[in-house]
Every structure is written in structure tokens, then in C-alpha cells.
Amino acid sequence: MNIFAEEKKYKTLKNDLILRAAKGEQVERTPVWLMRQAGRILPEYRAVRAKLSGFKELVETPELAGEVTLQPVDILGVDAAIIFSDILVIPEAMGLPYEMIKGKGPWFENRIRSEADFKKVHKADVGSDLKYVTDAISLTKKELNGRVPLIGFAGAPWTIFAYMIEGSGSKTFSEARKMLYTNPKLSHQLLQLITDSTIEYLKAQIVAGADMIQLFDSWAGILPSNQYKEFSLNYINQICDAINEVPKTVFAKGAWFALQDMVDLNCNTIGLDWNMSPEKGRELFGDKKTLQGNLDPCLLYADEETIVTETKNMLNRFGSQRHIANLGHGVYPDTDPEKVKVFIKTVKEHQY
Amino acid sequence: MNIFAEEKKYKTLKNDLILRAAKGEQVERTPVWLMRQAGRILPEYRAVRAKLSGFKELVETPELAGEVTLQPVDILGVDAAIIFSDILVIPEAMGLPYEMIKGKGPWFENRIRSEADFKKVHKADVGSDLKYVTDAISLTKKELNGRVPLIGFAGAPWTIFAYMIEGSGSKTFSEARKMLYTNPKLSHQLLQLITDSTIEYLKAQIVAGADMIQLFDSWAGILPSNQYKEFSLNYINQICDAINEVPKTVFAKGAWFALQDMVDLNCNTIGLDWNMSPEKGRELFGDKKTLQGNLDPCLLYADEETIVTETKNMLNRFGSQRHIANLGHGVYPDTDPEKVKVFIKTVKEHQY
Numbered sequence: 001m002n003i004f005a006e007e008k009k010y011k012t013l014k015n016d017l018i019l020r021a022a023k024g025e026q027v028e029r030t031p032v033w034l035m036r037q038a039g040r041i042l043p044e045y046r047a048v049r050a051k052l053s054g055f056k057e058l059v060e061t062p063e064l065a066g067e068v069t070l071q072p073v074d075i076l077g078v079d080a081a082i083i084f085s086d087i088l089v090i091p092e093a094m095g096l097p098y099e100m101i102k103g104k105g106p107w108f109e110n111r112i113r114s115e116a117d118f119k120k121v122h123k124a125d126v127g128s129d130l131k132y133v134t135d136a137i138s139l140t141k142k143e144l145n146g147r148v149p150l151i152g153f154a155g156a157p158w159t160i161f162a163y164m165i166e167g168s169g170s171k172t173f174s175e176a177r178k179m180l181y182t183n184p185k186l187s188h189q190l191l192q193l194i195t196d197s198t199i200e201y202l203k204a205q206i207v208a209g210a211d212m213i214q215l216f217d218s219w220a221g222i223l224p225s226n227q228y229k230e231f232s233l234n235y236i237n238q239i240c241d242a243i244n245e246v247p248k249t250v251f252a253k254g255a256w257f258a259l260q261d262m263v264d265l266n267c268n269t270i271g272l273d274w275n276m277s278p279e280k281g282r283e284l285f286g287d288k289k290t291l292q293g294n295l296d297p298c299l300l301y302a303d304e305e306t307i308v309t310e311t312k313n314m315l316n317r318f319g320s321q322r323h324i325a326n327l328g329h330g331v332y333p334d335t336d337p338e339k340v341k342v343f344i345k346t347v348k349e350h351q352y
Numbered sequence: 353m354n355i356f357a358e359e360k361k362y363k364t365l366k367n368d369l370i371l372r373a374a375k376g377e378q379v380e381r382t383p384v385w386l387m388r389q390a391g392r393i394l395p396e397y398r399a400v401r402a403k404l405s406g407f408k409e410l411v412e413t414p415e416l417a418g419e420v421t422l423q424p425v426d427i428l429g430v431d432a433a434i435i436f437s438d439i440l441v442i443p444e445a446m447g448l449p450y451e452m453i454k455g456k457g458p459w460f461e462n463r464i465r466s467e468a469d470f471k472k473v474h475k476a477d478v479g480s481d482l483k484y485v486t487d488a489i490s491l492t493k494k495e496l497n498g499r500v501p502l503i504g505f506a507g508a509p510w511t512i513f514a515y516m517i518e519g520s521g522s523k524t525f526s527e528a529r530k531m532l533y534t535n536p537k538l539s540h541q542l543l544q545l546i547t548d549s550t551i552e553y554l555k556a557q558i559v560a561g562a563d564m565i566q567l568f569d570s571w572a573g574i575l576p577s578n579q580y581k582e583f584s585l586n587y588i589n590q591i592c593d594a595i596n597e598v599p600k601t602v603f604a605k606g607a608w609f610a611l612q613d614m615v616d617l618n619c620n621t622i623g624l625d626w627n628m629s630p631e632k633g634r635e636l637f638g639d640k641k642t643l644q645g646n647l648d649p650c651l652l653y654a655d656e657e658t659i660v661t662e663t664k665n666m667l668n669r670f671g672s673q674r675h676i677a678n679l680g681h682g683v684y685p686d687t688d689p690e691k692v693k694v695f696i697k698t699v700k701e702h703q704y
Contacts, residue, residue, distance in 0.1 A: 171521070174650060174684045181654035221606075224626050224648045254573075256608055257627050274576050275609050296576045298526055302533035332526045 012146045013211070018080045019149055021324050022212060022247035022268040022290050030315060030323050031079035032347040033151075034340065035251075036330030037072040038084040041337050044071050055100040059086055062135035069140045073148055076337065077344055080149050080212075083137050083205070087155030087216055090197055091164045093124035104168075111167030113175070115186055121164075124197035126204045133201075134208035141209030152210030154202055156217035156252070157194040157239075158232035164190065173222055180223075180231055187231060195235045199242045206245045214249040214271070215239060221254015228258045233265070240266040249292060253329065259284055274328030278317035291318060294328035300339045307339060311346040320352040364498045365563070370432045371501055373676050374564060374599035374620040374642050382667060382675050383431035384699040385503075386692065387603075388682030389424040390436040393689050396423050407452040411438055414487035421492045425500055428689065428696055432501050432564075435489050435557070439507030439568055442549055443516045445476035456520075463519030465527070467538055473516075476549035478556045485553075486560035493561030504562030506554055508569035508604065509546040509591075510584035516542065525574055532575075532583055539583060547587045551594045558597045566601040566623070567591060573606015580610045585617070592618040601644060605681065611636055626680030630669035643670060646680035652691045659691060663698040672704040 013019070017031035039045055039058075045068050049058060058064050065084045073081050088098045088106055099107045112118055124130060141150055155163075163169075165176040180187050202213050215236060223232065232252070240248055251271025252258060262270055263285060272281050272293035281291045295314050299307060315325065325347045331340065365371070369383035391397055391410075397420050401410060410416050417436045425433050440450045440458055451459045464470055476482060493502055507515075515521075517528040532539050554565050567588060575584060584604070592600055603623025604610060614622055615637060624633050624645035633643045647666050651659060667677065677699045683692065 169523070171523075172681075172684065174653075174686070177648075177650040178653040181650055181658065221627070225629075227648075254606075257629070275573070277577075277609070296529075296579075298529040298533055301526075301530040306533065329524075332524065334526070 013149060014146050015079055015148045018324055019212060019247055021322065022249070024268070024287070024290060024322055027321065030318075030320065030325050030347055030350070032325040032344050033078040033080040033082065034072070034076075034327055034331045034343075035082075037076065037078060037340075038069045038082055040333045041331055041335050041340065042068075042071050042075060043337070044068075044075060055086075058084070059089065060132045062132055062139050065132075065136040066140040066143060069136070069150075070143055073144070076340055077348075078148070080151050081140065081144060082151040082153065082214075083133070083140060083210070085133055085136070085153070087153070087160065087218075088163060089130060089133060090124060090154060090160055090194065090201060091121075093126070093129040093201075094164075094193065094197055095121040096164055098163075106163060106168060108163065108167040112164050112190060113179075115183075118186055118190060121190075121193065123193055124201060126197070126200045130201055130204065134204050137205055137208035137210055149211035150209060151212050151214055152202060152205035152208075153214045153216060154198045154239075156215045156220070156232060156250070157191045157198060157235035158223070158228075159217050159219045160194045160198075161187070161191055161231075162219045164194075173219055177222065180227055191231060191235050195238050199239055202239065202243055203245075206243070210246065212247040212249065213243060214251060217250070217252040217255065219254075220252035220258065221256075223255075225257040225261075228255060229261055233258060233261055237265060249324075251292070263288060269324060271326070272328060276328070278314065282319070287322075290322040290324060292324040292326050294326070295343070297327045297329045297332050297335070300327075300331070300335045300343060302339075304339070304342050307342045308346050311343055312350055315347065315350050316352065365501060366498050367431055367500045370676055371564060371599060373674065374601070376620070376639070376642060376674055379673065382670075382672065382677050382699055382702070384677040384696050385430040385432040385434065386424070386428075386679055386683045386695075387434075389428065389430060389692075390421045390434055392685045393683055393687050393692065394420075394423050394427060395689070396420075396427065407438075410436070411441065412484045414484055414491050417484075417488040418492040418495060421488070421502075422495055425496065428692055429700075430500070430696060432503050433492065433496060434503040434505065434566075435485070435492060435562070437485050437488070437505070439505070439512065439570075440515060441482060441485060442476060442506060442512055442546065442553060443473075445478070445481040445553075446516075446545065446549055447473040448516055450515075458515060458520060460515065460519040464516050464542060465531075467535075470538055470542055473542075473545065475545055476553060478549070478552045482553055482556065486556050489557055489560035489562055501563035502561060503564050503566055504554060504557035504560075505566045505568060506550045506557075506591075508567045508572070508584060508602070509543045509550060509587035510575070510580075511569050511571045512546045512550075513539070513543055513583075514571045516546075525571055528571075529574065529579075532579055543583060543587050547590050551591055554591065554595055555597075558595070562598065564599040564601065565595060566603060567619075569602070569604040569607065571606075572604035572610065573608075575607075577609040577613075580607060581613055585610065585613055589617060601676075603644070615640060621676060623678070624680060628680070630666065634671070639674075642674040642676060644676040644678050646678070647695070649679045649681045649684050649687070652679075652683070652687045652695060654691075656691070656694050659694045660698050663695055664702055667699065667702050668704065
């Protein structure tokens with residue numbers, strides 16, 4: 001997309017705060033959204049979900065995915081929508097279908113533990129196998145009608161790799177981590193295949209209408225720092241270099257030890273989790289990056305007064321520019337939407 | 353215990369390397385042991401375990417707990433034994449019995465979610481309800497016959513609290529963390545009760561023969577730093593101040609953000625996990641603490657040559673004094689004992 005087309009596209013947005021903040025442009029107030037805002041907390045979401053066979057039906061039905069994507073914009077008043085989907089659509093499109101088991105999380109019947117297993121997966125055919133996501137984005141984009149930007153996303157290659165090897169969630173992901181030590185060559189081959197699939201997938205999301213994208217490295221925090229560089233940051237780097245159409249956010253949860261290495265990533269925004277310090281983030285990233293985060297999601301269990309005080313405290317620590325207000329992790333499922341509204345209202349009305 | 357008695361006790365040990373390293377005294381080589389070495393990896397352990405109804409029978413039968421405690425000393429040649437037990441014996445002794453469910457981990461039928469629930473628990477009666485642990489320690493101590501020191505342990509109060517509220521393992525421990533925000537007063541009351549029970553428990557372990565003790569704060573890493581100080585370090589501090597008979601180790605997994613606050617803890621040794629840097633540890637703790645750790649447990653899945661190289665690398669990074677070699681987490685259950693032997697041999701033979 002050329003600069004003129006990009007400019008035109010931005011001009012059609014009635015609220016482009018988050019895009020300007022990401023690009024380091026001046027904003028009149030701090031933009032705010034929540035990770036996992038689409039899905040999980042709203043009764044309106046649960047009403048849609050209750051009519052369906054399961055989580056995947058919702059992910060795979062563009063009209064419904066679009067509907068729940070819009071709910072937080074209408075109901076909570078966030079400054080961005082994020083497409084309702086799951087990072088595990090990529091392994092599925094590569095040949096490893098998953099199930100979402102209630103109370104247990106993701107489950108893969110097949111997993112990759114050998115070169116023979118690796119031969120059974122392939123680069124995702126985004127145009128056919130992930131059309132339900134790009135369709136959901138197109139529909140949502142139309143429905144949004146420029147009210148706020150739409151965020152597309154994908155898992156970072158290491159996190160996707162971890163699920164493809166492990167085959168489920170895990171406290172230690174020791175099978176995935178074992179592969180890095182026992183077969184680094186195969187590990188790199190699989191990571192490259194995930195990366196190639198992800199680049200194509202994100203580009204398709206942008207063509208369909210995503211105004212910015214975020215990479216989620218949910219299991220960043222379990223790698224030693226040298227392995228994190230080799231098996232995760234290298235691939236995040238490739239993705240960031242390949243995507244230049246829209247602003248990019250990298251959120252590597254728990255990777256406090258890798259922040260220094262992320263200073264020169266070709267992305268606009270770095271997500272901080274609730275353990276990381278806004279001041280240290282500023283010190284490290286200076287003017288090079290916008291920071292996103294990082295209120296403790298459990299703070300939304302507190303009373304209103306505490307939420308207001310702590311939100312204002314966080315805002316002051318980040319300062320009025322180059323900050324996108326968010327939690328330091330996805331909003332937890334049992335959070336009261338009224339408390340979320342208090343958080344959002346506090347951000348919107350805050351005077352620095 | 354007065355200094356003379358302490359000296360005498362040490363003199364009966366044929367190998368007191370770990371105690372001297374903990375106290376900052378000169379050692380001729382770096383001592384080595386593994387967290388979770390008793391239980392988990394040895395076929396000899398599995399043979400004992402296979403004859404029993406379950407994990408708890410092993411924990412609660414002093415002769416058998418003693419037997420598996422000694423196995424790694426005999427088979428692996430570690431420089432310390434650690435009593436085979438579980439941190440969850442404390443909540444059980446306080447009135448919340450647990451089960452260990454295969455493939456799932458710990459499970460509590462009752463949990464603490466209200467002041468009414470809190471009224472149902474009580475300070476542990478260590479002399480009666482935890483006699484099986486102190487009996488196991490006495491038996492093991494006799495059987496060890498001074499070959500190596502015996503380590504006693506307990507969970508740090510925050511980690512025990514997390515299980516008592518949550519009632520099981522959890523990825524987020526959001527119920528436990530919710531309690532900190534919604535009822536800080538009740539949280540402090542419960543943490544104090546756990547602390548009082550733990551102090552009495554550790555003192556009984558020392559009387560029974562434990563030569564040093566370790567506090568495991570397994571869920572340290574999920575708290576924001578201000579809450580970690582208030583709800584965890586405060587209580588660890590109380591325990592450290594109350595125990596002066598033997599050297600003390602504090603291992604707060606994932607609490608990289610709290611290391612600075614741990615410099616003045618009244619303990620001898622700080623455990624580092626595999627994400628933490630030996631150099632930064634030295635810089636922070638200087639001469640004030642011995643450091644323990646911190647090889648990535650997954651490194652033991654690699655080939656021998658890699659294990660040797662990386663172990664030597666770690667040893668050189670820590671240096672020859674004030675270091676207790678260990679993994680950065682408990683050894684994983686599917687680790688090959690032969691690989692563990694390579695790690696131990698490398699430490700024992702290393703020339704700095």
C-alpha cells in the first residue's frame with residue numbers, strides 16, 4: 001500500500017488515536033483497549049456463544065465472529081476492535097487440527113515429535129483455509145464503518161511451535177523445550193514454516209482491513225534468554241520486517257530478560273506485562289517505541305476507588321504520549337464488565 | 353543451638369561443602385544437588401512408588417520417605433539430601449486436606465474464599481499432625497550417618513496461600529490474586545497463620561535433624577512487585593528472622609522484579625531460576641548472599657557434550673565461591689538419570 005492510500009484509509013477513521021499513538025504521533029488523550037475484550041467477559045458474548053456447539057464454531061463463522069468483535073466497541077467504548085479469533089488457527093491450517101476442551105484448554109490429537117511428524121504439516125494455505133478469518137475481518141470492518149481501528153493478530157512463532165510440539169497447554173512446555181535442545185535443526189525448520197504461514201496470514205488480514213496487527217508471544221517467559229533470541233526473536237524479526245503496511249505491536253509475556261534485545265525490533269509498539277515497570281520500559285525504549293499495558297488484570301476485581309487510583313497511577317507512570325492503555329494480560333473471564341468500564345472511563349478522562 | 357553445639361554438629365558431617373558454601377566460607381569445590389532429586393526421576397524411586405496407593409502414602413510413611421530421600425545420595429552422588437515431602441502438608445495440617453491427582457496435580461476439596469472458610473482452618477499442630485515429616489527426617493539423618501547434610505523445606509506463605517484459595521494448580525491463580533485485592537485484611541490473616549505454622553514446622557525439622565532449610569516460593573512470579581513485597585516478602589522475612597539455627601535458602605521462582613528487595617533478607621542463599629543471569633545476581637547480591645542455581649532443567653534433555661559445555665559455562669559465570677550448583681527449577685520427571693550424572697560429574701570435576 002502506498003503512502004497516499006494509507007493516508008486516505010486513516011482519514012476515513014473517526015477515531016485513529018491508537019494508530020497515532022503507535023506511530024509516535026501526538027495524541028490528545030491516551031487510547032485504551034483490552035486484550036481478550038472480544039469474547040470472555042460480556043453477557044452479550046455469552047448469549048451468542050450459548051447458541052453454538054463450541055468455541056470453534058464461533059471462530060469459524062464470520063458473521064458471529066464479527067458480531068462479538070463489535071460488542072466491546074458498542075458496550076465498553078474501547079478505542080479499537082480486535083478480531084475475535086484464536087492464535088491456534090495457524091497450526092490447524094498447517095495440518096494440525098485442535099479442539100478447545102472446556103476447563104482444559106486447547107488439545108491437539110496429532111503433535112510434532114519427529115521429522116516424520118514434521119513432514120505431515122505444510123505451509124498454511126491462507127486464501128482457502130483461513131478465509132473465515134479474513135471474511136470476518138472484512139465484515140467487521142464494514143460494520144465498524146470507521147468508528148475505531150480494527151486490530152488483527154497472530155501468535156508469535158515460538159508460542160505456536162510450543163503448542164504444535166506439546167499438543168496442549170502445559171505448565172513447563174518441557175516437550176517443546178526439549179525439541180529445541182534435541183533437534184535444533186527441525187525446530188528451526190518448523191519455526192520457519194510457521195513464520196512463512198504467519199506472514200502470509202497477517203498480510204491477508206491487512207488486505208481484508210486490519211488497521212494494525214499484534215503478535216502474541218504468550219510463552220516467551222519460559223525460555224532462557226539465549227534461546228529466546230535464537231528461537232523466538234529471530235522469527236518475530238522476520239515477521240516485523242515483512243509487514244510494513246500497518247503499525248505492529250509485539251507482546252512477549254514474561255520476557256523481561258529480552259526487552260533489551262527488543263529495542264531494535266522493527267515494530268512500533270511493545271506490550272508490557274504487569275510485572276514490568278513503565279519507568280524501566282521508558283528508560284529502555286526511549287523514543288523508539290510506543291508502550292502498551294500494563295495494569296494487573298486482577299486489579300479489576302478490586303473496588304471502584306482502587307481501580308481509579310491504580311489506573312491513574314499507571315497512566316502517570318507512562319505519561320501522556322506514546323502509550324496505549326491496556327491490561328498487562330488478557331482480561332480474565334470472570335471480570336465484571338462494569339469494572340472494565342471504570343477502567344476505560346478513567347483512562348479517557350484522565351488529566352496528566 | 354549455641355555455637356559450640358553447631359560446630360560439633362558440623363564436625364560429624366563428612367561432607368559439609370553445601371553448608372560452608374551457604375555461609376560464605378571457602379570451599380575446595382562447588383557443591384551440587386537438584387531440586388526434586390528425591391522422587392521423580394530415579395527408576396528406584398518409581399519401584400518404591402509403584403507398590404503404594406499413591407503419592408501421599410509415600411509422603412506420610414517415614415521409612416519410605418526416608419528411603420527415597422537417600423536414593424539420590426547413593427545413586428547420583430549429590431552433596432546434599434532433601435527430605436522427600438510436599439509443600440502442601442502445611443495446608444493439610446491447617447485443616448485443608450489435599451489429594452494429588454494423576455496428570456492434574458494437587459486438588460483441595462475445601463478452599464478458602466470467605467471469612468467463614470477462614471474460621472475453619474487453624475494453626476498447624478506440628479507435633480502431632482506433621483510428625484510423619486519429622487520422623488522421616490530423624491530416620492533419614494540416622495541413615496545418612498553424616499555422609500552429606502539433609503535439607504528441610506517448606507513452601508513460602510504466598511505460594512501456600514495461593515493453593516489454599518485456588519484449591520488447585522492454575523495458570524493465573526486469579527482467585528488467589530483476587531483475594532489480595534478484595535480482602536487484603538483476610539489475606540494478611542491467612543498469610544500470618546501460614547507463617548506461624550511454617551516457622552514452627554521448620555523449627556521442628558531442624559530439631560529432627562535438618563542441617564539447612566529452603567523456602568520455595570513457586571508462584572512468586574505472578575504477583576506485581578508491590579504486592580510481592582506486601583504479601584510475600586514480608587512473611588518470608590518473618591520466617592528468616594525466626595530461624596537462626598541453620599543456613600536458609602529462599603527460592604522465589606520468577607521473581608526477577610523482587611531480587612533487589614531480597615538483598616537484605618535475613619537468609620544465606622538466594623535461588624536463581626534459569627531466566628536470571630548469574631552476573632546480574634552477583635552484581636546485585638555481592639558478598640551478602642550465596643547464589644544457587646541455575647541451569648535450564650531442559651538442558652538435561654540435550655546430548656552429553658552440550659550438557660558438559662553449558663554446565664561449565666554456568667559454573668564459570670558464577671565463579672568458584674559462594675555458589676551452590678543446581679538447576680533453575682525442579683528436575684523434570686522424564687529426565688534421564690544418566691544425564692543428571694553427567695551434570696553432577698561436570699560440577700565435581702570442574703577447574704575454574
